[in-house]
Amino acid sequence: MNQPTTQDVTLEIFRGDDDGGEMVEYTVEVQEGMVVLDAIHAVQAQHAGDLACRWNCKAGKCGSCSGEVNGHPKLMCMDRLDNYEAGETITVRPMKTFPIVKDITCDVSWNFERNAKIQTLQPRADTDWQFTQREADRVQEFRKCIECFLCQNVCHVLRDHDRKEEFIGPRFLVRLASLEMHPVDDADRLEQVKDEFGIGYCNITKCCTEACPEGITITDNAIIPMKERLVDRYYDPVLWLWRKLTGKD
């Protein structure tokens, strides 16, 4: 049976908390095909049992092991070590947008608080629950989200301007889109999307789409269509006049 080849890899990992810390260097032996998370586990087992790192599925399905590897937003379980030059020191830091709990784990509770403000599916009273796969596809793309929060992490509104009070971020605009476009949903969340959730802050730089490990077309498929609906409703002068005169939507 074929045996795996091994090599040494050197990592610089942030050790510390929100009050500060330092980059600490570790060298571990890894086998071919391994990912950054494997190297983190080797560091835990061999050098630093108390290194804090979240992970669960180790197959890109749960979105627990988000971090910044060499400055790039990554799921560490899907980031192969052979993506990096042999001998290159790999830096691993926690996501910048959230407060650090310890080492590479951060406090993402803000996301859970925001999510709770989104109204869940409100099925039409008369629905028979029959709809086509085509209708499902549109929503299923958004429901692929694994809540790794890498999109929130790279969104400059949150990352650089810290507008967490005013802007709900790409993750939850995707969730809102999945509800607004659900074939049997009857609720209207658009006003909330505009006012409370601050969709206007998004200026479509598409950083979130680039960061998404699930390949969800966040900006084009979720955010822009909602922006368009908002424009139609609130800013189209002809429609505005029509509604004013007729009282109809």
Add this chain to the structure above:
Amino acid sequence: MDKYETHEYDVVVIGAGGAGLRAAIESSAAGVKTALVCKSLLGKAHTVMAEGGVAASLASADTRDNWETHYRDTIKGGKYLNQWRMAQLHAQESPDRVRELQEWGAVFDRTREGGINQRNFGGHTYPRLAHVGDRTGLEIIRTLQDRGVHQGIDVYMECTIRTILKDPDGHVSGCLGYWRESGRFVVFHAKSIVLATGGIGRCWDITSNSWEYTADGHALALWAGAELIDSEFVQFHPTGMVWPPSVKGTLITEGVRGEGGVLKNIDGERFMFDNIPEMFQGEYAETEEEATRWVEAVVADRRPDARRPPELLTRDVVARAIRREVRAGRGSPHGGVFLDIASKRSAEAIKRKLPSMYHQFKELANVDITTDPMEVGPTCHYTMGGVRVDPESQETRVPGMFAAGEVAGGMHGANRLGGNSLSDLLVFGKRAGEFAARHAADRADLTAINETEVEERAAAMLEPFGREGGENPYTVHEDLRNMMQDKVGIVRTEEDLVSAIEAIASLRTRAAGVKVGGNIQYNPGWHLALDLDNMLDISEAVARSALMRTESRGAHTREDFPDSDEQTWGQQNLVTCQTESGVEVQVESLPEMPPELKELIKD
């Protein structure tokens, strides 16, 4: 020690996978104050990794399906050891549980008519698994999570429960745990506790299970005085990844075979045709031509006029067959066999039906599954064994303590059918929540917590920090996993099992002396040091039960007793409890199945 934090609830649910979430939703809907406590962030529990689908006889993909057929398939798959009443409730109630998820926002794949689509899976007579591509678990957990959060359940994340507390009458009074983040202790007072902690896979080296699967609930129940049942039955899923080493054990959904994928050895032979057990003779295709006709019909969305391919036999059968090929020197280059869907389906269909498999192989193994076969081998996946519960209420023999989902035992007997786990956790999660809430509502007040006990137990948890020169907990864990893989794996012998039990005793001594560095804040080494206790006791329950069952049945294969023994072992379960002398296993007769249900499983 510092004063610990306390919270008061009617019902505390431990574990936030499908079963825990479903229990908490039901309990909270009944109007009692409910807490949900979990080790990870919400939405990351193991349910998220379930891929293929949830089994329910909705009959939307094939109108012939009904609960009776689902019941029959489940009992046959479990090799007749299933708790019949659980299997019946499961088959009867799962369709409602799936429809309810749809109403709560889950978007399942559709049939051409616009209903919920269902796919074929091993051991299921009809296409029965409602699914969302190959990410069904994510859909279910997200749906339940959003439902639960909006219902006002209090969720306590990254909190590990270590001890169930009881009052002097033996009724649960609460539980003690620690915040993973701060390392501080916390006590939840409760009238009812629901265990929904999942499985035990981290006791083995090659596993599809995440770090969370450290047998917590099994051990909490055993230590609190409850019984475990069917511990010898541990499911090795036939198709885990085998290469590269980083992903060894990572799950490949049975959906690959449900969508037409075939298993081949190095000589290109479809060896499953030679591995159809007697009890399934006549139910599976006997030639490649017939199997191909079945796949073509399924792909074309027609009702097949052929029997299904033998790749869709139950998991225990397929896992053993793969092991046999590899042992006989007919394996793939990295010690597995080949799973080929590329030659059966179009690239477009593969990407649409199995998107995460495509992604997983492309990214992690440099294999394009639309053109090349996958290398696969068995991986420890699920435990049929678990806490013994009342089939209606899910209450254990400890008053006020309930269990649901993988941590509960009985439902699946000697082997679980794919898809029956997601339905199990919905059906029995709901029941556990309902009865736990009812139980809590009937009790007057919370009973007092014994503070001395709490302080002693908390102090014991801190011991690994103070030790001099102890071993690294990671080393002890690695040795346990390798030993279990080697001696308590797919095929077992008396000699191996006896030596496993001895090895567990010596590992226990080593575990009692491990030392951890750093402080109590978010310290995985410390958490693992504590988890070793759970894993050692439950490994022993598995090994002792496996030693006692001197036959082969379902997931339990004894090389020294290769046949099933219907007269004796086919009529009894093994029940484990903890006594003063340690883990003890006893034989008990199966409960009598009513005649009308017996009629359903007649051939």
